Amino acid sequence: xxxxxxxxxxxxxxxxxxxxxxxxxxxxxxxxxxxxxxxxxxxxxxxxxxxxxxxxxxxxxxxxxxxxxxxxxxxxxxxxxxxxxxxxxxxxxxxxxxxxxxxxxxxxxxxxxxxxxxxxxxxxxxxxxxxxxxxxxxxxxxxxxxxxxxxxxxxxxxxxxxxxxxxxxxxxxxxxxxxxxxxxxxxxxxxxxxxxxxxxxxxxxxxxxxxxxxxxxxxxxxxxxxxxxxxxxxxxxxxxxxxxxxxxxxxxxxxxxxxxxxxxxxxxxxxxxxxxxxxxxxxxxxxxxxxxxxxxxxxxxxxxxxxxxxxxxxxxx
Amino acid sequence: xxxxxxxxxxxxxxxxxxxxxxxxxxxxxxxxxxxxxxxxxxxxxxxxxxxxxxxxxxxxxxxxxxxxxxxxxxxxxxxxxxxxxxxxxxxxxxxxxxxxxxxxxxxxxxxxxxxxxxxxxxxxxxxxxxxxxxxxxxxxxxxxxxxxxxxxxxxxxxxxxxxxxxxxxxxxxxxxxxxxxxxxxxxxxxxxxxxxxxxxxxxxxxxxxxxxxxxxxxxxxxxxxxxxxxxxxxxxxxxxxxxxxxxxxxxxxxxxxxx
Amino acid sequence: xxxxxxxxxxxxxxxxxxxxxxxxxxxxxxxxxxxxxxxxxxxxxxxxxxxxxxxxxxxxxxxxxxxxxxxxxxxxxxxxxxxxxxxxxxxxxxxxxxxxxxxxxxxxxxxxxxxxxxxxxxxxxxxxxxxxxxxxxxxxxxxxxxxxxxxxxxxxxxxxxxxxxxxxxxxxxxxxxxxxxxxxxxxxxxxxxxxxxxxxxxxxxxxxxxxxx
Numbered sequence: 001x002x003x004x005x006x007x008x009x010x011x012x013x014x015x016x017x018x019x020x021x022x023x024x025x026x027x028x029x030x031x032x033x034x035x036x037x038x039x040x041x042x043x044x045x046x047x048x049x050x051x052x053x054x055x056x057x058x059x060x061x062x063x064x065x066x067x068x069x070x071x072x073x074x075x076x077x078x079x080x081x082x083x084x085x086x087x088x089x090x091x092x093x094x095x096x097x098x099x100x101x102x103x104x105x106x107x108x109x110x111x112x113x114x115x116x117x118x119x120x121x122x123x124x125x126x127x128x129x130x131x132x133x134x135x136x137x138x139x140x141x142x143x144x145x146x147x148x149x150x151x152x153x154x155x156x157x158x159x160x161x162x163x164x165x166x167x168x169x170x171x172x173x174x175x176x177x178x179x180x181x182x183x184x185x186x187x188x189x190x191x192x193x194x195x196x197x198x199x200x201x202x203x204x205x206x207x208x209x210x211x212x213x214x215x216x217x218x219x220x221x222x223x224x225x226x227x228x229x230x231x232x233x234x235x236x237x238x239x240x241x242x243x244x245x246x247x248x249x250x251x252x253x254x255x256x257x258x259x260x261x262x263x264x265x266x267x268x269x270x271x272x273x274x275x276x277x278x279x280x281x282x283x284x285x286x287x288x289x290x291x292x293x294x295x296x297x298x299x300x301x302x303x304x305x306x307x308x309x310x311x312x313x314x315x316x317x
Numbered sequence: 318x319x320x321x322x323x324x325x326x327x328x329x330x331x332x333x334x335x336x337x338x339x340x341x342x343x344x345x346x347x348x349x350x351x352x353x354x355x356x357x358x359x360x361x362x363x364x365x366x367x368x369x370x371x372x373x374x375x376x377x378x379x380x381x382x383x384x385x386x387x388x389x390x391x392x393x394x395x396x397x398x399x400x401x402x403x404x405x406x407x408x409x410x411x412x413x414x415x416x417x418x419x420x421x422x423x424x425x426x427x428x429x430x431x432x433x434x435x436x437x438x439x440x441x442x443x444x445x446x447x448x449x450x451x452x453x454x455x456x457x458x459x460x461x462x463x464x465x466x467x468x469x470x471x472x473x474x475x476x477x478x479x480x481x482x483x484x485x486x487x488x489x490x491x492x493x494x495x496x497x498x499x500x501x502x503x504x505x506x507x508x509x510x511x512x513x514x515x516x517x518x519x520x521x522x523x524x525x526x527x528x529x530x531x532x533x534x535x536x537x538x539x540x541x542x543x544x545x546x547x548x549x550x551x552x553x554x555x556x557x558x559x560x561x562x563x564x565x566x567x568x569x570x571x572x573x574x575x576x
Numbered sequence: 577x578x579x580x581x582x583x584x585x586x587x588x589x590x591x592x593x594x595x596x597x598x599x600x601x602x603x604x605x606x607x608x609x610x611x612x613x614x615x616x617x618x619x620x621x622x623x624x625x626x627x628x629x630x631x632x633x634x635x636x637x638x639x640x641x642x643x644x645x646x647x648x649x650x651x652x653x654x655x656x657x658x659x660x661x662x663x664x665x666x667x668x669x670x671x672x673x674x675x676x677x678x679x680x681x682x683x684x685x686x687x688x689x690x691x692x693x694x695x696x697x698x699x700x701x702x703x704x705x706x707x708x709x710x711x712x713x714x715x716x717x718x719x720x721x722x723x724x725x726x727x728x729x730x731x732x733x734x735x736x737x738x739x740x741x742x743x744x745x746x747x748x749x750x751x752x753x754x755x756x757x758x759x760x761x762x763x764x765x766x767x768x769x770x771x772x773x774x775x776x777x778x779x780x781x782x783x784x785x786x787x788x789x
Contacts, residue, residue, distance in 0.1 A: 022673075025673055027679060029644065063348060063562050065566070066393075066567035066573075067396075067397070069393075070576055072371050072378075073738050075367050075371050079364055082360050082364045083623060085360055086606075099609065103585070103586070155676075155678075166740060169743075172744075182573050241754075293358070299478060301358055302477075303471050304470050305474075306474045359587070375735075456728065462618060470612075
């Protein structure tokens with residue numbers, strides 16, 4: 001049973017649910033339950049914030065990329081993250097949220113973003129490992145969301161997935177090369193895996209039993225798979241590939257079961273929640289960097305607005 | 318398309334010098350632009366400036382590939398293993414990124430110069446350069462539209478944005494003269510039609526940027542100074558820390574075969 | 577027009593219509609935030625032409641666009657009287673409930689006395705459409721179609737092959753390949769190694785000992 005707003009009728013809900021059941025896409029302007037709209041805005045803006053904050057950990061390495069090609073690729077990748085944030089804010093805007101409000105919610109700490117971006121990047125190899133694992137995990141989630149019932153979100157996801165594939169591959173290319181490189185490079189790659197493996201598993205969300213929103217979101221065709229299903233897909237693809245690259249996965253319990261699934265050992269959820277709540281990790285620093293860019297840019301945005309206002313005034317004369 | 322031409326040893330040496338100078342300008346400017354990625358005033362401009370930075374790095378790569386054809390040098394070795402004394406970028410591009418007005422104005426001044434230089438280089442008798450110029454000039458024309466638009470809006474926006482843009486111009490203008498300073502023996506390559514004449518490029522550049530800055534944007538040109546007197550081997554105090562950061566990963570594993 | 581009570585720090589929003597190839601319809605692909613018409617168009621190029629898939633772009637300020645679904649017109653018929661300037665209007669239609677990479681395709685123009693009238697005509701001409709979208713020709717900012725613009729706005733993305741996943745080819749082993757060859761690793765971490773070398777003490781050794789009975 002989904003939540004019903006006082007002004008909504010059972011008939012409206014039944015018709016809407018029938019549309020979802022038929023696999024129809026909901027578009028801006030179509031009738032939708034208030035709770036559907038609210039959940040989507042929450043989810044999409046959180047996703048947009050993750051892209052925007054996600055520029056920071058890797059962005060720190062643009063000035064240190066070790067070749068001209070890697071530097072170009074990294075700028076293009078971080079540029080894509082900005083672009084993905086941009087697509088996603090647009091999708092939320094079609095539901096009536098404004099970007100100003102959404103950014104306020106991010107900067108005030110009211111809105112969440114993916115806690116994976118609160119982990120520090122220690123070496124250049126982290127850039128590769130983020131591409132391979134973090135973007136690899138993100139793609140699994142985004143591929144699922146590309147099939148979701150809300151048209152603008154689904155469209156954004158299709159675009160984002162096709163661009164993320166580049167992120168994933170450039171990261172994998174780096175790590176596979178470093179795993180066969182000099183001793184320093186190998187060490188760097190292994191260290192990066194040690195630090196990013198568990199956060200990558202955790203970023204796909206709490207176990208299904210502890211995921212309060214999953215039921216309603218699944219009913220409305222927003223979330224088509226559970227966190228644990230997506231996590232399993234991710235591990236099944238990445239575990240054998242990492243091993244083949246010659247790296248060691250930091251999970252002594254990891255094994256393949258009879259059905260072929262790779263089963264991971266217990267996840268340290270205390271760490272996950274500590275990072276989500278900002279008790280651990282770089283939450284303050286990340287939001288501080290976003291706030292600083294926002295504040296430093298205020299006079300620029302005002303100048304553009306003043307110019308535009310004058311131009312419109314002249315046009316009206 | 319000009320048939321492959323034979324360069325004299327002196328011409329080769331000069332062309333290597335010039336290509337390196339062109340590439341160094343792009344590498345250092347792209348580095349400064351790259352510092353903004355994730356920190357721009359609005360999301361759309363993160364994307365825009367990242368586009369410019371990628372293009373400039375691409376141009377650096379093309380110039381260094383031309384150099385590789387001449388002397389076999391490795392572009393990444395040049396970019397990541399030369400010290401401050403070996404870099405030959407103009408001082409304009411190594412200045413810290415400053416505020417958005419400083420970044421946009423510097424990029425505008427440089428884009429205008431580069432677009433006009435490349436436009437002239439399309440007529441080079443050295444076919445490999447002609448090809449590179451034809452490719453790169455398309456991107457520079459787009460940058461120039463973007464940065465000219467921003468300079469105008471900042472100069473005419475608010476009192477604060479006008480003040481910041483004027484300050485940026487006061488600081489940057491004296492450094493622009495160096496863009497038109499030839500490298501050693503460059504005149505020989507100009508006579509051979511291999512390189513554009515910088516005096517001609519400068520004339521076109523002034524005809525483009527001076528009216529834009531003064532008439533359209535209402536900015537005051539500061540008096541030119543003698544800042545251009547020193548050559549490309551002289552740098553401000555800002556280049557050394559930039560290189561220390563830029564080269565830190567590459568130099569930590571100097572024997573890496575691949576990155 | 578009065579200023580909103582809480583001015584948005586993010587500038588106005590402009591809808592972006594992109595044409596992927598000559599003779600293809602312009603499609604509503606998203607929006608950008610920008611200060612003014614020229615800035616909106618440049619911004620649209622930066623956001624939507626990072627990869628090669630465009631030959632022309634239009635931007636239209638959100639406030640100049642009127643859209644309605646059949647349900648909305650039924651619930652609020654006054655939308656058909658929305659006042660505004662007379663002239664040529666562009667018409668966009670949404671025609672499917674299936675997943676689509678556009679909200680609407682632009683299908684043509686009509687002459688109308690205002691946006692409401694344009695919507696009324698759109699509804700008469702295309703009664704089966706799922707959404708009608710109209711905006712006046714005067715509100716369109718578009719890229720020039722001269723070769724110079726196409727060369728500097730749209731062609732360079734083709735050379736940025738490093739943004740395409742194909743650029744990276746086959747890296748390492750893909751899980752599918754390992755399966756087909758029967759080389760899928762079965763057990764892990766017997767001996768921490770990188771390639772053939774033991775270079776790292778197992779990071780979870782301590783944990784592993786703890787969980788063993």
